[in-house]
Amino acid sequence: MRPPCRRRRARARDAGHKRHLQRRPLDIRARVSGYIQEIAFKEGTVVKAGDLLLRIDPRPFEAAVAQEEADVAQASAAQEKTQLDEQRQSQLLERKITSQQDYDNAVKANLGSKAAVEAARAALEQAKLNLAFATIDSPIAGIVGRTDFSVGDFLAAGSAGTPVTTVSTVDPIKIVFAVSEKEYLGAAERLAAMLAQPLDQREAIGELIRADGKVHPLKGRFLAADRQVDAKTGTIRISALFPNPGNILRPGQYARVRFKVQDRIGALLIPQRAVQELQGKNFVWVVDDANKVSQRGVTVGQRIGSDWVIEEGRAQFFIRRPIVAMVIAIVTVVVGLVTLSRLPIAEYPTVSPTLIEATTTYRGAAAEAVMDSVATPSSQRSTESTKCCTCSHSARMTAR
Numbered sequence: 001m002r003p004p005c006r007r008r009r010a011r012a013r014d015a016g017h018k019r020h021l022q023r024r025p026l027d028i029r030a031r032v033s034g035y036i037q038e039i040a041f042k043e044g045t046v047v048k049a050g051d052l053l054l055r056i057d058p059r060p061f062e063a064a065v066a067q068e069e070a071d072v073a074q075a076s077a078a079q080e081k082t083q084l085d086e087q088r089q090s091q092l093l094e095r096k097i098t099s100q101q102d103y104d105n106a107v108k109a110n111l112g113s114k115a116a117v118e119a120a121r122a123a124l125e126q127a128k129l130n131l132a133f134a135t136i137d138s139p140i141a142g143i144v145g146r147t148d149f150s151v152g153d154f155l156a157a158g159s160a161g162t163p164v165t166t167v168s169t170v171d172p173i174k175i176v177f178a179v180s181e182k183e184y185l186g187a188a189e190r191l192a193a194m195l196a197q198p199l200d201q202r203e204a205i206g207e208l209i210r211a212d213g214k215v216h217p218l219k220g221r222f223l224a225a226d227r228q229v230d231a232k233t234g235t236i237r238i239s240a241l242f243p244n245p246g247n248i249l250r251p252g253q254y255a256r257v258r259f260k261v262q263d264r265i266g267a268l269l270i271p272q273r274a275v276q277e278l279q280g281k282n283f284v285w286v287v288d289d290a291n292k293v294s295q296r297g298v299t300v301g302q303r304i305g306s307d308w309v310i311e312e313g314r315a316q317f318f319i320r321r322p323i324v325a326m327v328i329a330i331v332t333v334v335v336g337l338v339t340l341s342r343l344p345i346a347e348y349p350t351v352s353p354t355l356i357e358a359t360t361t362y363r364g365a366a367a368e369a370v371m372d373s374v375a376t377p378s379s380q381r382s383t384e385s386t387k388c389c390t391c392s393h394s395a396r397m398t399a400r
Contacts, residue, residue, distance in 0.1 A: 027163035031133035061131035068124035075120040079113035142169040171244040178235035209256040218243040269307040
């Protein structure tokens with residue numbers, strides 16, 4: 001059976017391995033410590049940027065704001081007094097009623113009062129921020145995750161505390177995959193040209209195949225390429241963005257991705273099972289019209305689905321042009337037959353077998369004795385003298 005092969009316009013793609021869908025989840029953490037007063041979100045729902053997620057009891061922070069406001073007022077009053085003292089000392093110094101030292105002390109005291117006012121105002125701003133941090137809003141739009149807290153729980157602030165929940169942006173969703181160094185170099189120039197364009201102007205050429213085998217209806221764009229090749233795996237990480245209306249795709253899923261990197265018109269595709277490897281070389285078996293099988297060496301290129309692209313090889317010409325190959329085979333057979341009929345081959349010459357006749361008479365001898373003593377030695381001598389001849393010999397003996 002002839003291995004199926006076909007010629008078509010092939011699109012070289014990166015495919016086959018599973019890719020990781022991801023959009024780094026944003027951990028929602030409290031910036032201030034306190035007791036939870038309200039949880040305003042439902043787990044797994046879509047939230048917008050600025051939507052309320054959680055509220056911490058604001059009363060301690062409101063009291064802190066009031067305290068800082070009072071401190072600002074007190075510092076401002078003290079600064080007004082030192083300001084008047086500085087002005088009074090300045091007038092007295094002009095009249096030479098006070099000393100230079102008293103005037104300098106008044107100036108320094110006024111500067112200290114001004115600094116105290118600024119410190120009080122900064123503390124007031126911090127208190128207002130803490131009060132604002134008691135209300136936790138979603139910083140981005142996306143899907144909110146689950147939470148382990150409930151109303152009345154104490155929530156610790158900072159990175160050491162447990163996240164309240166997570167929010168992930170899934171539209172568009174980011175997919176990260178790795179390609180080999182050879183695949184990257186083959187598409188590096190086109191990839192660099194795409195990445196140099198603004199994201200919204202890049203061509204959408206990516207296809208995403210979900211785990212259930214269905215193709216995502218919308219195509220994606222290249223987002224970025226990693227700065228280096230992983231020395232352990234020999235691959236480089238590429239990221240892309242895919243539109244995800246309806247939030248069908250979720251972070252953590254796996255899928256396959258295909259990106260068109262090259263158009264090859266008339267590419268020769270052969271199923272992978274038809275290509276065999278021996279001692280580092282690839283070859284295929286080609287069946288001619290006489291149902292004779294011959295081995296042809298080939299050089300395989302990129303994999304397209306379950307097929308190999310044949311880059312070069314002795315079998316490539318005949319596989320690409322089966323009609324031409326059939327015509328060449330027919331012409332070769334006809335020329336061989338015609339040439340064979342015209343070869344100057346002479347017929348074998350007619351050679352008559354050697355005939356030896358011997359007649360003798362032995363009185364009183366028996367026929368068997370004559371045969372053993374005369375006929376057999378004569379036949380042996382005849383054979384020895386003509387053993388280089390290709391014809392046969394015969395001897396006819398007559399005993400009397």
